[in-house]
Amino acid sequence: MKLRRQRSLGLLLLMAASLAAARECQHRPRDCKDDSCLVTWQCGENSQCGARRGCVCLPCYSGDTCDDYVDRYPIMLQEASDVFIKISPDHSGSVYQVNATDDDQTISCTNIARTNLFTECPCGAIEYGPLKLMRPFSSADENPFKMDPVTGDVLIKDSALLEPGETYYLQLQIQPYKPSLASGALVLNLTVEVMQSAPPHAAEGDTSESAFLHHDHPVPLSQVIPAAGPQVTGAVLGLITHNS
Structure with missing residues (x-):
């Protein structure tokens, strides 16, 4: 019973951390007059809200909510x-x-100087x-x-x-x-x-x-x-x- 409670507590803490890290994004369609017709969605902490829908991932991250860290391998x-x-x-x-x-330098790190990769685009x-x-x-x-x-x-x-x-x-x-x-x-x-x-x-x-x-x-x-x-x-x- 004690082990089951510990597992449940760990799951709740993980869910709470995920919710705290997520951000709510909103978009008001052109014909929307009040908050009842707002379009809402969630984006992860490694992203920015898209203009209309979806998430804009920060460098090195991908996925629907930008929670996946992508690090391609160096090429000699x-x-x-x-x-x-x-x-x-x-x-x-x-x-x-x-x-x-x-390849991350041209896919994830565009417009970032190579001298700044370690801090701005580590992948x-x-x-x-x-x-x-x-x-x-x-x-x-x-x-x-x-x-x-x-x-x-x-x-x-x-x-x-x-x-x-x-x-x-x-x-x-x-x-x-x-x-x-x-x-x-x-x-x-x-x-x-x-x-x-x-x-x-x-x-x-x-x-x-x-x-x-x-x-x-x-x-x-x-x-x-x-x-x-x-x-x-x-x-x-x-x-x-x-x-x-």
Whole structure:
């Protein structure tokens, strides 16, 4: 009996919260002279009343009453999930920039600047990271690279000293701003080889793809260490899934 009462109380509280969050919308037809002919309907807290009928959903929400949160998955613009680059030992700053997009930016977040997505349209925001150093094996504090979670830049830390001739195997994730609402994260394997000296064809400080990205002898990370999820080298990126 006590358990039944607790369940009933929980249901009543849920119904009360839903009613409190809902808003009543009204429309007076042209030939309506008093309140008896007003057209009324309910809209959820994540919406605005339509001009005549229905609800206008806020960004990221859909459904008749705008109660459904929609978060489409980011899409990588790179064609491969394994990237191999070479840099000079005295290189600084960005070594690579991950480029991804999200359909929510054009469907739910129209007319919203990309810099404001995290606050005004979080379903369209993309978070880059975390960035893990897979080899050489090291603690997180010794990782000479860091990730800009907003721009997608893989950067050399200011205090880091890269070892000439060393190869660093990195793994980074690309996920929605609210990963708990999605099923997983895209994975990019990045292999960074530090040359013994600066290449003759690349000017110092040149971070362009043509200067540092080499496809002649790529080394997929999946051949060096087991991937955390199914890995596909090519147009489709690997996906790490999380249990919901």
